Amino acid sequence: MENTNAKGLSHGKIILMGEHAVVYGEPSIALPFPAVEVAVTIAPAEDATIIDCSYYSGIATEMPEILQSLQTAINTALKSLNKENTPLAIQISSTIPPERGMGSSAAVSVAVTRAIYNYFNEELDYDRLLELVDVSEKVAHGNPSGLDAVTTSGDSPVFFRKGHPFVPFDLRLDGYLIVGDTGITGQTKAAVGSIAARLKTEKKVQTEKEIRLLGDLAEQAKQYLETNQPERLGTVMSQAHNLLAELGVSSDELNHLVGAAKQAGALGAKLTGGGRGGCMIALAASEQEAQTISQALQDAGAVKTWITYLNQAVTV
Numbered sequence: 001m002e003n004t005n006a007k008g009l010s011h012g013k014i015i016l017m018g019e020h021a022v023v024y025g026e027p028s029i030a031l032p033f034p035a036v037e038v039a040v041t042i043a044p045a046e047d048a049t050i051i052d053c054s055y056y057s058g059i060a061t062e063m064p065e066i067l068q069s070l071q072t073a074i075n076t077a078l079k080s081l082n083k084e085n086t087p088l089a090i091q092i093s094s095t096i097p098p099e100r101g102m103g104s105s106a107a108v109s110v111a112v113t114r115a116i117y118n119y120f121n122e123e124l125d126y127d128r129l130l131e132l133v134d135v136s137e138k139v140a141h142g143n144p145s146g147l148d149a150v151t152t153s154g155d156s157p158v159f160f161r162k163g164h165p166f167v168p169f170d171l172r173l174d175g176y177l178i179v180g181d182t183g184i185t186g187q188t189k190a191a192v193g194s195i196a197a198r199l200k201t202e203k204k205v206q207t208e209k210e211i212r213l214l215g216d217l218a219e220q221a222k223q224y225l226e227t228n229q230p231e232r233l234g235t236v237m238s239q240a241h242n243l244l245a246e247l248g249v250s251s252d253e254l255n256h257l258v259g260a261a262k263q264a265g266a267l268g269a270k271l272t273g274g275g276r277g278g279c280m281i282a283l284a285a286s287e288q289e290a291q292t293i294s295q296a297l298q299d300a301g302a303v304k305t306w307i308t309y310l311n312q313a314v315t316v
Contacts, residue, residue, distance in 0.1 A: 004043055008115025012036035012096045013103040013151035014179065014281060015272050016225075017240055018160075018218035020195055020249055026215025027161045029222060030151045031171075035179070035306035036096040038107045040115040045087035049074065053092035060090070069140035073109035076135045077116040080128075088119065097304070099185045101273020105140040106148035109133045129153060159222055169222065173310045175230040176290035178261065178282045179272070182253040183303035188274025191249040198248065210243045217243075225310075234267025234283045241270030241280075249275035257297055258282075264296035265289050 011034045018028025049060040051070070056063050063071055070092075078084050090112065096104045113132050117124040133149040147160055156168035198207045217236040224233040241258055244250055250258075254271045261269040261282035266289075269282040282297070284290035287309070294305040 002044065003119050003121050006042040006115050006119035008040040008042075008111040008113065008118060010038045010107040010110035010114070010152045012107060013148060014177070014279075015101060016157075016281070017221045017237070018214060019101075019271075019273055019275070020191065020244065020247065021211045021214035021218070022160065022162055023192060023195075024211050025162050026211060027159060027218045027222075028147075029218055029225070030147055030158045030160060031177070031310075032151050032155055032157070033102060033177075033179070033306075033308060035308045036094075036102060038092065038094045038096060038111040040093075040108075040111040041091045042115045042119045043089045043091075045089040047087055049086075049088045049090065051090050051092070054094065069105050069136045070108060070112065072139045073112045073133070073136035074116070076132050077113045080132060081116070081120055081122055083120060088116070090115070097181060100181060100278045101186050101188070102279070103148035103152040106133060106137055107152040109136040110149065110153045126153070157225065159218075169226060171225050171310060172228050173225045173230055173233065174228055174285075175233070175267070175310050176284040176287055177308050177310055178266070178284060178290050178293050178297065179279050179306045179308075180257045180261070180282070180294075180297040180302035181279050181304040182251070182257065182277055182301075184251070184253055184277035186274040186278030187276035191275040194248045207247065210247055214240055214243055230267055230283060230285055234269075237268035237270045237281070237283060238262065244271055244275060251276050253277070253301070254280050257300055257302055260296050260300035261293050264293045266293050 014031045014033045016029040016031050022028040051060050096102050096107055098104045110133055130149050150158055150166050157171045159167040159169055217240045220236050221233055250271050257280045258269040266282040272279050272281045282293050284293050290307045297305050
């Protein structure tokens with residue numbers, strides 16, 4: 001018997017520290033970001049599976065190529081249950097801005113997969129969820145690390161080093177994270193390419209040193225998150241931004257918002273994700289200070305801001 005009002009939920013993710021350096025084997029930290037989310041509802045359909053989302057409304061098999069990872073997520077979940085020929089009405093609502101480094105594609109796949117399993121009243125264990133989502137993430141990103149799937153589906157911060165297992169850890173920091181969106185699509189591929197090119201110039205030694213420093217700062221940040229040291233976390237965040245700017249992966253808009261956040265009293269601020277656009281993050285000691293920083297970011301040109309209390313993550 002199907003659950004004719006099935007739901008599936010997921011949320012966004014934020015890279016706190018270590019972006020770009022993670023490509024070269026240094027550690028990074030990703031946080032679940034529940035201030036943005038995806039909600040999927042599924043009901044029976046008559047003849048064919050239909051989709052209703054902000055990008056497309058119509059028959060699933062006629063979705064544009066840009067939504068191929070969504071098509072794959074649906075097909076993969078249905079195939080795993082031997083239900084490929086079951087028509088469904090799938091409604092997707094998302095507050096995660098696309099191409100901002102918040103894990104939008106993974107979050108949609110997580111929520112869709114959960115909703116389909118709920119519709120058929122089937123159990124879905126966590127490892128199986130990640131396995132299914134990885135199929136659609138390969139369509140979206142080619143060779144995904146799996147980090148987006150883990151953080152958009154889970155409640156714990158994750159410490160990650162390329163080629164090593166993800167390490168969830170306790171988040172005990174009493175502070176608020178503010179995210180500001182430049183309104184400009186992140187340019188991850190160009191940013192990654194610029195660092196790779198820099199390593200082939202006379203700046204090779206300096207670049208290698210900066211990458212190692214970013215890794216060291218991520219290690220320190222994990223310690224500060226676990227031991228409730230917001231001031232020190234803010235300091236290493238700002239140091240990381242300066243290094244990323246030196247590496248050429250920031251932008252005038254990101255630098256402007258980072259400066260505005262610090263001027264408004266942020267303990268620290270930096271870009272997050274791929275850079276060259278996208279979002280920045282700032283740390284505040286209290287909710288009132290977070291609101292002040294959020295308003296300052298909007299006054300400085302941020303098209304959208306979000307605030308989340310960091311210590312709400314579930315203990316591992």
